[in-house]
């Protein structure tokens with residue numbers, strides 16, 4: 684039994700449905716959803732942020748922001764949520780860790796302050812993910828990376844695979860990976876997600 688906040692990392696290609704499924708998990712299981720990308724977009728838009736320009740550059744070029752910034756945004760958000768409501772002790776950390784720098788930074792700063800439950804991975808074909816990101820852009824997401832130029836120019840998908848795959852292997856060796864087929868309707872995907880969360884036992 685530990686009183687440390689519980690953490691679930693949520694990974695998958697851009698457009699694989701991480702945000703969509705996290706919303707459903709929040710509704711049914713009351714976890715807190717923290718998207719690393721969303722926190723970075725918010726920080727980028729803050730007037731006078733010392734990191735705004737650097738974050739924008741990384742988002743535009745499809746590279747990953749140094750972990751010190753992302754990890755600190757995640758920790759601040761977790762603290763804020765727990766201060767507002769002590770019952771909020773389970774965090775879905777979406778889009779993190781994305782590379783070795785993310786993982787090493789988390790291990791150093793946060794692993795002893797949190798209790799990692801498992802790593803949830805949405806598997807979806809590259810073609811489907813690209814189509815979904817494009818549709819999301821057409822539907823008015825406002826994201827500067829939801830267009831074919833960004834997806835192709837930045838080789839977003841390929842970069843993602845090469846940098847995240849070793850992270851997945853690391854957690855797989857620890858028996859912490861839970862993979863879900865994300866190439867179905869959101870409700871069908873959630874049927875499988877639900878089974879994993881129902882099995883989330885208190886330690």
Ligand SMILES: Nc1ncnc2c1ncn2[C@@H]1O[C@H](COP(=O)(O)OP(=O)(O)OP(=O)(O)O)[C@@H](O)[C@H]1O
Nearest residue numbers: 696697698699700701702703815819865867868869
């Ligand atoms: N199972 C699904 N079937 C069809 N469309 C989906 C499904 N899940 C999500 N979508 C749609 O695909 C788009 C991308 O989904 P979402 O934002 O959840 O992905 P994501 O993994 O969070 O992407 P990113 O990493 O870019 O933030 C959204 O427009 C969403 O409505």
Ligand SMILES: Nc1ccn([C@H]2C[C@H](O)[C@@H](COP(=O)(O)O)O2)c(=O)n1
Nearest residue numbers: 719720721742746747748778779781
């Ligand atoms: N761990 C992370 C997560 C995200 N980013 C940056 C770079 C991504 O292209 C962008 C959007 O992320 P998404 O919302 O698609 O998960 O945010 C990062 O640098 N580090």
Ligand SMILES: [Mg+2]
Nearest residue numbers: 701702718720
């Ligand atoms: Mg998302």
